[in-house]
Amino acid sequence: MADSFIIETDELRKNYGPVEAVRGLNLQVPAGSICGFLGRNGAGKTTTIKVLLGMARPTSGHVRVFGLAAEAQQASVDIRRRTGFVSDDKDLYGYMTVEEMVRFTAAFFPRWRADLQQRYLRTFELPLDRKVKALSGGMRTKLALLLALCRGAELLILDEPTSGLDPAMNEEVLRALVAHVASEEMTIFFSSHQIAEVDQIADRVVIIHRGRTVVTGALEDLRENFRRIQLVFDGEAPEPALRAPGIERVWRQGRVLTILSSAGAERILDEARPLNPVSVDVVPVTLKEIFLETVLTED
Amino acid sequence: MLLRPNPSSGVPIYLQLMEQVKHAIETGALRPGEQLPGIRPLAEELVINPNTVAKAYRELEHEGVIELRHGAGAFVSGNARAQKLTDKFRAGQTIVAAAVERLRARRVTEEEIRRLFEAELAGLSKRGANDG
Numbered sequence: 001m002a003d004s005f006i007i008e009t010d011e012l013r014k015n016y017g018p019v020e021a022v023r024g025l026n027l028q029v030p031a032g033s034i035c036g037f038l039g040r041n042g043a044g045k046t047t048t049i050k051v052l053l054g055m056a057r058p059t060s061g062h063v064r065v066f067g068l069a070a071e072a073q074q075a076s077v078d079i080r081r082r083t084g085f086v087s088d089d090k091d092l093y094g095y096m097t098v099e100e101m102v103r104f105t106a107a108f109f110p111r112w113r114a115d116l117q118q119r120y121l122r123t124f125e126l127p128l129d130r131k132v133k134a135l136s137g138g139m140r141t142k143l144a145l146l147l148a149l150c151r152g153a154e155l156l157i158l159d160e161p162t163s164g165l166d167p168a169m170n171e172e173v174l175r176a177l178v179a180h181v182a183s184e185e186m187t188i189f190f191s192s193h194q195i196a197e198v199d200q201i202a203d204r205v206v207i208i209h210r211g212r213t214v215v216t217g218a219l220e221d222l223r224e225n226f227r228r229i230q231l232v233f234d235g236e237a238p239e240p241a242l243r244a245p246g247i248e249r250v251w252r253q254g255r256v257l258t259i260l261s262s263a264g265a266e267r268i269l270d271e272a273r274p275l276n277p278v279s280v281d282v283v284p285v286t287l288k289e290i291f292l293e294t295v296l297t298e299d
Numbered sequence: 300m301l302l303r304p305n306p307s308s309g310v311p312i313y314l315q316l317m318e319q320v321k322h323a324i325e326t327g328a329l330r331p332g333e334q335l336p337g338i339r340p341l342a343e344e345l346v347i348n349p350n351t352v353a354k355a356y357r358e359l360e361h362e363g364v365i366e367l368r369h370g371a372g373a374f375v376s377g378n379a380r381a382q383k384l385t386d387k388f389r390a391g392q393t394i395v396a397a398a399v400e401r402l403r404a405r406r407v408t409e410e411e412i413r414r415l416f417e418a419e420l421a422g423l424s425k426r427g428a429n430d431g
Contacts, residue, residue, distance in 0.1 A: 034348055175346045182339040182349040199306040203348040220351065223311040282421065284309030 005064075006031050006155055006187040007052060012061035013211075014047050021047040023211040025061075029189055029204060034181055036198030036219075037191040039208035040295055045191040046088070048208070049159055052189075054079055065155070084148030088159040090140045094133030098126050098143060102150075111152030120146040123176065137164040145173060149180055156180075158190035162197060170194075174201050195288045205287065207294055214294040219287070226285035227265040231257045231277035238275055244268045249293065260285065260293060301328070302336075302345065312347055316355035321364060324375060325388035335365060335373040 007029035014022040022044040029035045039045050050056040051063055054076025066082060068075035092101060102121075106112040121128070124142040127135075135143065141164060148156055161177075162170045178201055180186055192198055198205060198219075205222065207215040215222070225246070231237070237257040242250070246263025257277075261268055265282045272280070301323070304315035323329040335341075338356060342349035356373050359365045364384070366374050402412050 033350065171346060175343060178346055178349065179339075179343045182342050196307055200346060201348055203350045220311040220313055220354070223309055224314075226309070279418075280421065286307055286309040288307070289309070 004030055006066060007035075007189060008062075008064045009048075009052075010062040012048070012051065012063055013059045014044075014051055014056060015059045016047075020211055022051070022058075024213070025208065025211065026213045026216065027206055028216070029187060031187055032181070032185070033204045034177065034188045034202045035190070035204040035206060036202035037189060037206050037208065038193075038195065038198060038291055039191075043208045043295075044211040045208060046159060049085075049157055049191065052079075052157060053083065053085060082153060083155045083157055084151050084153035086141075086144045086148045086156075086158045086161055088163065090144040092132045092140060092144060094131065096132055097129050098132065098135070099128040101132055101143065102147065105147045106150070109151040113150045113152055117146070117150045120149060120176065123172065138166060138169045141165060142169070142173065145176070149176070154185060154187065156186065156188045156190070158188065160192055161190055162192070162194060170197070177201060195291055199287050207291055209295045215290060222262075222287070222290060223284065225262055225264055226290055227261045228283050228285050228289075229259040229261060229265050229268055229272070230279075230281040230283075231259075231272055231275070232279040233257065233275070233277055240272065240275060242268060242271050244271055302341070304345065304347065306347060312351045313355040313358065316352065317359055317362075317364075320355070320359055321384060324364065324384050327385060329375050331375050331377045331382060333375050335375070337372050 005028050007027055009025050009027040012022055012025040012027075013020070025044070025048060027048075037045055037048070047056065051058050052065055052070060054070045054073075057071050063070040065079045068079055070076055070079055093104070096104060102117060106114075106117070120126075120142075124146060126139060126143055126146070130139075132140070132143065141161065145158075145161060148158070156177075162173055165173060174197055177188060177190075181188060190202075202219055205215065205217065205219050206213060233255050235255065237252045237255055239252065240257070242259070244261070244263070244267035246261045247259060247268065248262050249260040251258040257272075259268055259272075269280065269282070302316060302319050304312045304319065306312055308315070320329070320335065329335070335356075336344070338349055338352045342352045345352075356365065356367060360367050360373075363376055363378065366376050368374065399412060402415070407415070
């Protein structure tokens with residue numbers, strides 16, 4: 001496995017008793033990227049994150065983080081030392097004040113970044129003397145994120161970092177993540193239900209469905225390669241035997257033939273032109289459409 | 300300069316940025332020698348991935364539209380390439396204006412004109428059906 005990948009999994013499987021939570025996951029997250037991890041509820045996102053952090057042992061397959069095998073005891077300690085993790089329940093001590101919580105956490109990390117701490121306390125507008133248990137959901141999220149950002153980690157793993165945030169706070173958090181990646185040697189892997197935010201800040205995307213990778217790659221490549229092609233015919237649309245690569249789906253409806261391609265439109269158009277369509281439209285496919293197409297299919 | 304890519308449109312963001320920078324040069328909003336925002340501040344301002352901004356700048360440099368100077372940032376090329384963009388655009392504007400004028404005279408609506416242009420650009424409209 002190449003070490004330019006911060007996270008790499010190969011045919012990762014994780015069973016809980018008879019339940020196959022993850023069943024063949026292939027991840028490759030390059031250094032310096034922001035990778036969005038999409039999937040429906042129960043698709044295996046949280047299980048995957050637990051395995052990456054060494055909090056759950058894979059049933060089979062390989063997991064490497066920083067090139068270290070996550071299933072090995074010592075390596076997983078090392079991985080967690082170098083990784084900032086924010087769980088979806090934002091584990092914090094409710095009886096501490098914000099200031100105490102920050103000071104308490106900082107004591108554990110020799111590479112703690114006091115400069116970033118000052119910056120994020122300011123931009124996130126966190127009330128220093130308020131008890132953590134009295135914080136709103138959005139404030140808790142921002143505090144948890146601050147604690148993860150300031151510890152000098154090389155990798156941030158975030159489980160739905162923006163859930164419960166209002167749109168303004170959401171943008172603020174995304175901006176902080178973008179700024180962080182731009183200024184530090186840092187890789188971010190985050191799960192999300194917000195396709196729009198993955199669209200906005202990620203450069204890599206992984207879509208997991210029923211424990212398997214269904215789409216993975218550079219987001220700009222997906223945008224460049226996915227196309228919806230609509231052909232209109234004079235009479236009933238033909239049932240063409242297309243051999244072009246990357247045909248994901250074909251729909252026929254009356255005079256209209258629609259093709260979803262993951263490999264551009266040209267080859268398909270070359271094959272479709274002899275069928276004499278009266279009109280041809282090629283439109284980009286959004287990440288949301290890609291997501292819905294891949295997770296709403298039966299298997 | 301107005302740089303505002305739409306991340307959810309399905310069009311690669313770096314291509315949108317490239318188009319918007321070129322358009323700013325075409326219209327004269329950006330002139331040869333002028334500086335573009337840095338990769339990091341621009342990524343932060345637009346809240347998009349810094350690697351995406353970097354890719355747009357690299358491609359624009361490759362096309363000779365901008366120059367990346369180490370440590371100093373990105374600048375609109377002082378060479379003929381940037382000037383040519385402006386000239387080409389101005390000349391094109393004249394041709395398009397004339398075509399739109401003629402279509403309007405035939406009572407073709409704005410929406411229809413837009414669709415005609417799009418179909419023509421897609422290279423799929425029937426040839427030889429041009430108006431005489």
